[in-house]
Amino acid sequence: MNKIKVLIVDDSIFMRKALDTLLSGEPDIEVVGMAKNGQEAIEMAEQFKPDIITMDIEMPTMDGITALERIMKTNPTPVIMVSSLTKEGADATLKALDLGAVDFMTKDSQSFGGADIERGLKDKIRKFARNKSLVKLLTRPSASTSTINNNQSFRIPGAYAHPSTGGVATPFAHSSNIDGSKRVVINKTGIKRVVALGTSTGGPQSLQKVIPLLPADLGVPVVITQHMPPNFTNSLATRLNTLSKVEVIEAQGKEKLEPNVVYIAKGGYHLKFQKVGTSVYTELSTEPSNVFNIPGVDVMVDSISEIYGKECLGVIMTGMGSDGCKGLKNLKNMGGTIIAQNEPSCIVYGMPRAVVDAGIADEIVPLDEIAARITYHVK
Numbered sequence: 001m002n003k004i005k006v007l008i009v010d011d012s013i014f015m016r017k018a019l020d021t022l023l024s025g026e027p028d029i030e031v032v033g034m035a036k037n038g039q040e041a042i043e044m045a046e047q048f049k050p051d052i053i054t055m056d057i058e059m060p061t062m063d064g065i066t067a068l069e070r071i072m073k074t075n076p077t078p079v080i081m082v083s084s085l086t087k088e089g090a091d092a093t094l095k096a097l098d099l100g101a102v103d104f105m106t107k108d109s110q111s112f113g114g115a116d117i118e119r120g121l122k123d124k125i126r127k128f129a130r131n132k133s134l135v136k137l138l139t140r141p142s143a144s145t146s147t148i149n150n151n152q153s154f155r156i157p158g159a160y161a162h163p164s165t166g167g168v169a170t171p172f173a174h175s176s177n178i179d180g181s182k183r184v185v186i187n188k189t190g191i192k193r194v195v196a197l198g199t200s201t202g203g204p205q206s207l208q209k210v211i212p213l214l215p216a217d218l219g220v221p222v223v224i225t226q227h228m229p230p231n232f233t234n235s236l237a238t239r240l241n242t243l244s245k246v247e248v249i250e251a252q253g254k255e256k257l258e259p260n261v262v263y264i265a266k267g268g269y270h271l272k273f274q275k276v277g278t279s280v281y282t283e284l285s286t287e288p289s290n291v292f293n294i295p296g297v298d299v300m301v302d303s304i305s306e307i308y309g310k311e312c313l314g315v316i317m318t319g320m321g322s323d324g325c326k327g328l329k330n331l332k333n334m335g336g337t338i339i340a341q342n343e344p345s346c347i348v349y350g351m352p353r354a355v356v357d358a359g360i361a362d363e364i365v366p367l368d369e370i371a372a373r374i375t376y377h378v379k
Contacts, residue, residue, distance in 0.1 A: 003030040004129040007050035009041040009067070010034075010082060011059040015107065019054060022118055029125065038067030045075045051129040053079045055101070057092050065096055072100040076135040078128040080121075082107050090235040097204045100138040102128050102347060106229060123320065124201065127348055137347060138205065192313035192337065192378045193220055194257070196304045198297030198327075200227040200319025202347025204236055206367055208243060210317075211262060213371035216245035220378045221257040223271060223282075225300045227293050227319065230267035237264045253284040265295035272303040280307055293323050297351070301327030310335030313377050315370065316361075318346040322354035332360040339363045339373055 008019045008031060016034045023029045033044040039062045041055065053071070057064040068079055081104040083093040093104045103124060128134055199206060203226045214222070226236065234250045240262070241248040248262040249255070251271055255263065257280040265271035269284040283303075286294065297316070301324060305312055314328045314336055328338050338361050340352040345367035355361050365373055 003028055004052065004125060005030055005032045005048060005050045006125065007032060007041065007044055007048060007053045008034045009036075009038070009044075009053060009059075009064065010056040011036050012056070015056065015082065023122070023125070026122060029122070038062030038064055038070075041067045042070050042074070045071050045077060049075065050077060052125055053077050054082055054105075055079050055096075056082045056107075057089065057096065058084070065092060065099065068096055068101055069099050072139065076100070076139060078102040078131075078134050078138070080105060080124065080128070085229060085231060087231045087235065090232040093232065094204060094235050094239050098208070100135075102134060102138055103201055120320070124348075127320070131347075133344070134347065137345065190310065193311040194304060194308045195220060195222040195313045195315060195374055195378065196301050196331075197222060197224045197315040197317065198226075198301065198319070198324040198351065199224070199317035200293070200297075200321065200323065200348075200351060202318035203227070206318050206341075206347065207236070207240060209367055210371045210374075211240050211246070211248060212243040214244065214246050214262075215375060216260060218246055218375065218378060219259050221259060222246070222262040222374075223251075223257075223265075223273075223300060223304060224262060225265040225271055225295045225297045225324075227295070227323070228267050233264050233267040237262075240264075251282045251284065253282055255282045256280070257282070265300060268294060270295050270299040270303075272299065273307055275307050292321075297324035298327035301331055305331045305334055305336065308336075312336045313374065314338045315340075315374065316352050316355050317341045317367070317370070318348055319351035320348050321350050324351050325354040325358055325360075328355055329358060329360055337362050337377060339365060339370065339377075341370065342366050 006023055006029060008016055010016050020031050024031050032048040032050055035041040035044050037059045055064045055068055071077060079101045081093055081096045081101045083089040083104050083106055085106050105121060237248050237250040246260045246262055250266050251263040263282055266284055269286060272283040272285050274281050274283050301314060312331055314331050316324045318341055332338055340355045340361040342364045343349040346352060356364060
């Protein structure tokens with residue numbers, strides 16, 4: 001089996017050695033080069049043709065953002081950015097993701113020495129390197145440049161209703177794709193009053209192909225958990241807000257859920273909800289603390305489901321692991337509807353796969369159709 005070729009780019013000798021030591025001990029991974037600035041990275045990417053690159057952002061001679069942009073034009077390669085935890089680092093990371101970076105890791109005291117963090121990085125490298133269609137996904141134009149027609153028929157190429165253990169809502173809408181192939185898409189199971197969306201690896205890029213396509217008069221609130229550290233979720237919310245017709249904010253707690261507003265879980269806190277009278281308010285919590293991801297999708301979905309029950313639409317998108325599956329199972333048992341992103345459009349088909357394999361996905365759709373399906377179910 002051919003080894004996965006990794007190029008390490010960082011101006012810190014410590015970081016280069018730490019990454020080299022971490023990865024070189026793996027039998028299926030080979031560090032083919034180590035560059036100390038962006039210019040060297042461009043040259044080594046051409047010379048070694050790595051399967052994946054780890055790229056620092058702040059470097060002398062040429063920064064990582066400039067190098068990334070040039071590499072994606074000349075030698076498109078999956079790139080994991082190495083970012084600081086500052087707001088400036090978060091803003092730069094989101095820009096890198098816009099330019100085609102596949103993911104990021106934070107340069108902090110916990111980046112190395114933690115078994116889960118180190119294993120996570122290795123797992124990502126393996127998944128990214130083996131996904132041969134990944135670069136095409138990353139270089140596709142953002143849906144933020146497109147528009148949505150509220151009167152469209154919402155044709156879903158490749159989508160189908162999944163036969164869940166609890167039975168699929170009927171009736172079905174049967175029709176044909178442009179190429180003549182058959183598809184089955186479920187009809188409404190009652191108008192939904194809230195949308196709960198969970199995502200992780202690949203989420204920031206993918207959300208930019210969903211949230212900007214939601215119409216200004218969506219009519220319901222949307223709550224999102226994206227696995228990201230503090231500062232990063234604020235930068236993500238700000239970025240999405242500039243691109244979208246709906247308002248997008250980072251939840252701070254005690255906000256009243258309003259229609260046409262998207263609430264993103266704050267990094268380091270679970271997003272929960274409390275009903276007071278006829279209104280629902282956001283809450284931030286560090287409990288449960290014995291879970292791997294904070295914020296967690298399961299925690300958010302369980303909390304919102306307790307209030308809205310079958311009137312909640314659950315959406316699960318790209319990400320590693322299975323966070324969200326347990327919460328969406330509970331929602332399904334309450335009569336809620338579940339949409340899962342399909343495998344070909346996922347940067348990592350982990351979280352959606354768990355939901356599909358559990359038999360609870362009512363619809364499995366490509367990324368560029370998710371906004372249309374959300375709109376369909378809430379209107």
